[in-house]
Amino acid sequence: MAKRFQLNPKPFSTDPPADPLKRVSLIPRSAEQKLTDNQGERRPVAAKTHEDKPFGEQSDGHNVAPPPKNVEASKVMMDHETEKKGSITPKTAHHPHSSEDILDANSRHSLVPRSLGDNSLGGRFGPGKKQAFHRNGRPMFSLSDDRVMADRVLKTHSPDMIFFDVRSLLSVVDDIFKSHVPSIDSSAPKPSLVFKDYADHVSFETFADLINQISCEIECKCLHGGESHGMKTTGLHLDSRNTTTFSVLGMVSKYRWDAKLVLILAALAVKYGVFLLLAETYATNQLTKSLALIKQLPSIFSRQNALHQRLDKTRALMQDMVDLTTTIIQIHQLPPHHITPAFTDHVPTAVYWIVRCVLICASHISGASGFKQDQIMSFMEVSEIHENSERLRKINAYLLEQLKKSHLTIEDGIMEEEYQELIQTFTTIIHIDVVPPLIRLLRPIDFLYHGDGASKRRVGINVLTQKHVLLLVSDLENIEKELYILESLYTEAWQQSFEILWVPVQDFWTEADDAKFESLHSNMKWYVLGEPRRLRRSAVRFMRQWWGFKNRPILIALDPKGQVMSTNAFPMVWIWQPFAHPFTTSRERDLWGEQEWNLEFLIDGTDPHSLNQLVEGKYICLYGGEDMQWIRNFTSLWRRVAKAANIQLEMVYVGKRNPKKGIEPIINTIREDNLSHSLPDLFQIWFFWTRIDSMWESKQRMLKAHGTKGFKEEEKDLVLQEIVALLGFGGEGDGWGLVSKTSDLMVRAKGNLFSNALAEYNEWEVNIPAHGFLKALNDHLLMRIPPHHCTRFMLPETAGIIPNEVECTECRRTMEKYFLYQCCLE
Numbered sequence: 001m002a003k004r005f006q007l008n009p010k011p012f013s014t015d016p017p018a019d020p021l022k023r024v025s026l027i028p029r030s031a032e033q034k035l036t037d038n039q040g041e042r043r044p045v046a047a048k049t050h051e052d053k054p055f056g057e058q059s060d061g062h063n064v065a066p067p068p069k070n071v072e073a074s075k076v077m078m079d080h081e082t083e084k085k086g087s088i089t090p091k092t093a094h095h096p097h098s099s100e101d102i103l104d105a106n107s108r109h110s111l112v113p114r115s116l117g118d119n120s121l122g123g124r125f126g127p128g129k130k131q132a133f134h135r136n137g138r139p140m141f142s143l144s145d146d147r148v149m150a151d152r153v154l155k156t157h158s159p160d161m162i163f164f165d166v167r168s169l170l171s172v173v174d175d176i177f178k179s180h181v182p183s184i185d186s187s188a189p190k191p192s193l194v195f196k197d198y199a200d201h202v203s204f205e206t207f208a209d210l211i212n213q214i215s216c217e218i219e220c221k222c223l224h225g226g227e228s229h230g231m232k233t234t235g236l237h238l239d240s241r242n243t244t245t246f247s248v249l250g251m252v253s254k255y256r257w258d259a260k261l262v263l264i265l266a267a268l269a270v271k272y273g274v275f276l277l278l279a280e281t282y283a284t285n286q287l288t289k290s291l292a293l294i295k296q297l298p299s300i301f302s303r304q305n306a307l308h309q310r311l312d313k314t315r316a317l318m319q320d321m322v323d324l325t326t327t328i329i330q331i332h333q334l335p336p337h338h339i340t341p342a343f344t345d346h347v348p349t350a351v352y353w354i355v356r357c358v359l360i361c362a363s364h365i366s367g368a369s370g371f372k373q374d375q376i377m378s379f380m381e382v383s384e385i386h387e388n389s390e391r392l393r394k395i396n397a398y399l400l401e402q403l404k405k406s407h408l409t410i411e412d413g414i415m416e417e418e419y420q421e422l423i424q425t426f427t428t429i430i431h432i433d434v435v436p437p438l439i440r441l442l443r444p445i446d447f448l449y450h451g452d453g454a455s456k457r458r459v460g461i462n463v464l465t466q467k468h469v470l471l472l473v474s475d476l477e478n479i480e481k482e483l484y485i486l487e488s489l490y491t492e493a494w495q496q497s498f499e500i501l502w503v504p505v506q507d508f509w510t511e512a513d514d515a516k517f518e519s520l521h522s523n524m525k526w527y528v529l530g531e532p533r534r535l536r537r538s539a540v541r542f543m544r545q546w547w548g549f550k551n552r553p554i555l556i557a558l559d560p561k562g563q564v565m566s567t568n569a570f571p572m573v574w575i576w577q578p579f580a581h582p583f584t585t586s587r588e589r590d591l592w593g594e595q596e597w598n599l600e601f602l603i604d605g606t607d608p609h610s611l612n613q614l615v616e617g618k619y620i621c622l623y624g625g626e627d628m629q630w631i632r633n634f635t636s637l638w639r640r641v642a643k644a645a646n647i648q649l650e651m652v653y654v655g656k657r658n659p660k661k662g663i664e665p666i667i668n669t670i671r672e673d674n675l676s677h678s679l680p681d682l683f684q685i686w687f688f689w690t691r692i693d694s695m696w697e698s699k700q701r702m703l704k705a706h707g708t709k710g711f712k713e714e715e716k717d718l719v720l721q722e723i724v725a726l727l728g729f730g731g732e733g734d735g736w737g738l739v740s741k742t743s744d745l746m747v748r749a750k751g752n753l754f755s756n757a758l759a760e761y762n763e764w765e766v767n768i769p770a771h772g773f774l775k776a777l778n779d780h781l782l783m784r785i786p787p788h789h790c791t792r793f794m795l796p797e798t799a800g801i802i803p804n805e806v807e808c809t810e811c812r813r814t815m816e817k818y819f820l821y822q823c824c825l826e
Contacts, residue, residue: 001183028327054333055418097803113135136146153348159256166262167575168327170206170322173262176269177318198623214251214267218244218362245355257347258329261354265321272318275365314364320392321354321361334406342402351396357388370404411537418538423546431562435465438501438562441539441623442529447499449521449528456522458530466560468498468582470569472526473543474553475506476516481690482553482570483520484683489577489605490525497581498557505540505549509533557583571694571701577605585705588698597719599740603652606688607679610652614742618648619773624656625735630664630751635675635733637758644761649739651676657693657730689730696723722746740774747778758779 023571092210116194138148204211221244252260281288318723328350364381430647438461439446447458474482502524506513514533521528529535543549547556555573557565565583566572572580575590595601599620603610610620621638625631635651642649653670655663659682670678679685699720729736735751757764757780767776 005670049620057451064697065545078123093248104653131350146732146761149352150345150348152246153249153352156246156253157257157348158253159185160254162259164204166258169207169266170262170325170329173265174322176273176276177315177322178635179273185193193523204266205265211249211266211270214248214264215270217248217251218364218652219271221247221359241359246351248355248358249351250672256332257351258325258332261321261325261328261351264355266359268318268362272365274341277534310364313382314361315384317357317361317389317392320396321357321388324350324354324392324399327396327403330403331399334403335410338406338410340402342405343399346395346399348393348400349404353388353391353395357392360384360388367608415536415538415541418536419541422538422542426546428566432464434469434558434560435462436468436562437558438464439570441542442503442535444536445531445534446530447530447531448617450526452523452525459527464499464501464527468560468584469558470498470500470555471556471558472500472502473505473547473549473556474502475551476504476513476520478551479520479553481683481686483524485574487525489573491578497578502526502528503535503543504532505535505543506533507540526784561682571698574691574694589705592698592702592719594745595719597722597746598743599738599746600742602692602746603688606684606691607652609677612652613650616648617742618650619648619739619741620739621651621739622654623651623735623737624730625751626656626663626666627735627751628669630735631670631753632673632675634737634751634755634758637755641758641761645765645768647773653678654688655679655682657689657727661687670794692723692726696720696727699723701755722748739777745774745778747774747781749781753781753784754787757784760784 112563157650189811221240227249248264249260252263273403277287278292328347330337331347349700364385422441425440429437431437442461447460448463449456450459450463451457472482472486486500502521504517509532517532548556553570554566555569556565559565559582562713569580569583572588572591574585580587580591581702599622600611600614603622614620619642623631623634631653638651639650655667655677655678661682663685664682670676675706679688699717703717726738729738729748729750735754736749737751738746738748740746757777760780764776764780767779770776772781
C-alpha cells in the first residue's frame with residue numbers, strides 16, 4: 001500500500017495557485033512513483049518504465065533527455081532529495097522540464113481517461129457539459145491514443161473456432177446484475193419475483209474453470225493496490241488497471257470479441273452475486289454471519305445508505321457494460337461482408353473500456369468493506385463511474401447508429417431481391433395455377449377471411465385454385481365509394497365468373513388502422529387478406545411501382561393460371577360490369593367496337609329510374625352545376641318548352657365530378673321543391689362521373705395500345721370527343737345540360753347557352769316538324785356558340801395516362817396544359 005507523505009510547499013515555484021479541479025490526476029503511475037508534499041497537491045512523477053507508458057513513446061514536440069547510466073544511484077539521489085526538499089521533480093539535467101511540463105507530456109501519451117482533457121473520449125463529461133461525440137466527422141474515441149491502445153488490444157486477439165451461446169450466458173449475467181437485496185435496497189423499487197430454471201439455456205460447464213480463473217485474476221489484483229483518489233480503498237492504481245486489463249484479455253485471447261466480454265462479465269457477476277447473497281442471508285443464516293465476519297461485512301450491512309449509493313452507481317455502470325456487450329453481439333451476427341471498418345475499427349476500443357469498467361466495478365465491490373463509518377462515495381469515485389459510463393454510452397450510441405445503417409442496408413438488399421423475384425413471378429415464370437404466385441406475393445400471410453357478419457371464417461389461399469381472381473388493392477382511406485358500388489354489383493353472376501380478394505396496403509400500420517380494417521372487412525362478401533399489416537415491403541413496392549397503385553384503388557385481374565390480364569380492371573368493370581370478363585385488352589377492344597354512344601349507355605347502372613323512363617319513350621335531360629338560381633331557371637324553362645313542344649321530359653340532376661358534401665343541400669332543395677329527379681346520393685353521383693372517367697381512361701388505353709399519339713387520332717373518335725366534353729362540364733360549377741331520347745342524338749351545351757336557347761324556343765320551333773325536336777335544338781345551339789369561350793378539362797395524376805395533347809371540344813384547337821394543385825375539404 002502506498003505511503004502517505006506530508007505535502008510541503010515548493011520553494012522555487014512562483015506559479016499561481018493551481019486550479020482545484022486539477023488537484024487529482026487520473027494519469028497512470030507505477031507502484032514505485034512517490035508522492036511528495038506540495039501545498040496540498042499530489043502530482044505524479046514522470047513515467048520511468050515501459051509498463052508505465054504501454055503504448056510507446058510519442059514526443060509531441062517535448063524532448064526529454066535520456067536517464068543517466070547509473071539509474072540506481074540516480075534513483076537513490078532523487079528519493080533522498082525528495083524527502084529532503086519536498087519537491088516532486090527538480091529541474092536537473094535528468095529532468096530539464098518542470099513537473100507541470102512532465103504532467104502535460106505524460107497526459108498526452110496516456111491511454112487511460114484524461115479527466116481534465118477536452119479532446120478525447122476519456123475527457124470529463126460532467127453534468128451540464130455537452131461534448132460532441134464526433135470531431136471532423138470522426139468518432140472521438142478514434143484519436144491517436146486510442147488507436148495505439150487498439151493496436152495493443154488487437155495483439156491479444158487470436159481467435160479460433162470456439163463458439164458458444166453468448167446470448168444465454170449474457171442473460172444470466174444480466175439477471176445477476178439486476179438483482180436487488182431487500183435489506184440493502186430498501187428504497188429501491190421491488191421487482192416482481194420471477195424464478196427462472198434456465199432449462200432452455202445450454203450448459204456452460206466447459207467455461208466454468210475459465211470464468212473462475214478470470215474472477216481470481218480480478219480478485220487478486222483488487223486485493224493489491226494502494227490509496228486512490230485520496231482515500232483508503234482496495235482499488236487499483238490506474239496503471240495497474242491497465243496492466244490487469246491486458247492480463248485478463250490475454251486469458252480470453254482465443255475467443256471472439258463478444259465471447260471475451262461475456263466471459264469477463266460472467267466473472268464479475270460471480271463476484272457481485274456472492275456479495276449480494278451474503279447481504280441477503282446475513283440476518284437469518286449463521287454460516288453467512290461467520291463468512292461476513294471474516295470478510296469484515298457486518299459493519300457494512302449496518303450502513304445501508306452509503307452501501308446503497310455505492311451499489312446503485314455500480315449497477316448503472318454494469319448496465320452500460322451489458323448494453324454495449326449486447327450491441328457487439330449483434331454486430332457479430334451480421335453477415336461477414338457487412339462487418340465494415342465502421343465496426344472493426346472501434347470494437348477493440350469498446351472491448352478495452354468494458355474490461356476496464358469491469359475492474360472498476362470489482363474494485364468498488366471489493367472496497368465496500370473498507371470505507372469509513374457513514375462515509376459516502378468521494379467526488380472522484382462518482383466522477384470515475386460517471387465518466388466511464390458516459391464513455392460506454394457514447395461508444396454504444398455510435399455502434400448502434402452504424403448497426404442501424406447496416407440493418408437498413410441488409411433489409412434493402414433483401415427487399416430488392418424479393419422485388420425482382422416478384423417481377424419474374426408475374427412476368428416470365430409460367431404457372432399452372434393462380435395460387436403459387438399469390439402465395440409468393442402475400443407471404444408470410446397464409447390465410448384469408450371469407451363471408452360476411454357471423455358467417456365470416458378463415459380459409460387457406462388454396463380455395464382460389466383454378467379461379468379467375470380480381471385483386472382489389474387499396475389503402476384504408478380511399479376505398480369507401482368503391483366498396484359501396486362493388487357491393488351493389490357483386491351478384492351471383494359475378495361470383496360464378498371470378499372471385500374478388502381485397503389486399504389492403506399501408507406503408508405504416510397503427511392500432512387505428514387495425515380497427516378500421518376490422519370495421520371495413522366485417523361485412524364484405526368476398527375474400528379478404530388476413531393480417532395485412534404483415535405484408536412485406538417488397539410486395540407493397542411491387543404493387544406501387546409495377547402495378548401502379550398510388551392513391552386510387554386498383555383491380556388486378558389474374559386468370560386461373562396466374563397470368564396478369566389487366567393491371568387495373570376498374571375502368572372495364574365500371575363501364576361494362578360482368579360483361580367485361582376476362583378483362584383483357586382484346587375484350588376491351590371488342591366491347592368498344594360493339595358499343596354505341598347513346599344516353600342508355602351513359603346512365604347504365606347508375607340510375608334505374610332514368611332507364612325506365614327511356615324505355616317508356618321519354619326525353620331525358622341530365623344537368624348539373626352548383627348555382628341554385630340557374631337550376632331553378634333551367635328547370636322552369638324546360639317545363640315550359642316541354643309543354644309547348646308536347647313532349648314527355650324527365651330531368652335528372654347528376655351533380656359534378658368529385659362530389660363533396662357541399663352539393664347535398666342542392667339535392668335536398670331540388671327534392672323538396674320538386675324541381676326534378678336527382679341521383680339518390682353522393683355515391684351514385686360519384687359512380688356516374690367515375691364511369692365517364694373510366695371511359696376516357698379506357699379510350700386512352702386503346703389509343704396507347706394501337707401506338708397512336710396526339711389528338712389527330714382522337715379527331716376520328718367521336719365518342720372520345722363527347723366524353724371529353726362531359727368531363728369538362730363536370731369540372732365546372734356554372735351549370736350544363738344534356739338531352740336525348742333512347743338511341744337518338746345527344747344534345748349538350750353549357751348552362752347559360754342552353755338556357756338562352758330554351759328561352760328562344762319560338763325561334764327554332766318551326767324547324768321541329770322537319771328535323772325533329774333534338775335536331776332543331778342542336779342546330780340553334782350551334783348558331784349561338786359565342787366566339788370566345790373557356791373550356792377546362794382536369795385529369796387526376798392518378799389516372800395513369802396523361803396525353804401530351806388534348807383537343808378542345810368547342811373549337812377543335814389544342815388545349816394548353818397546366819398543373820393544378822388542389823385541396824378541397826368540406
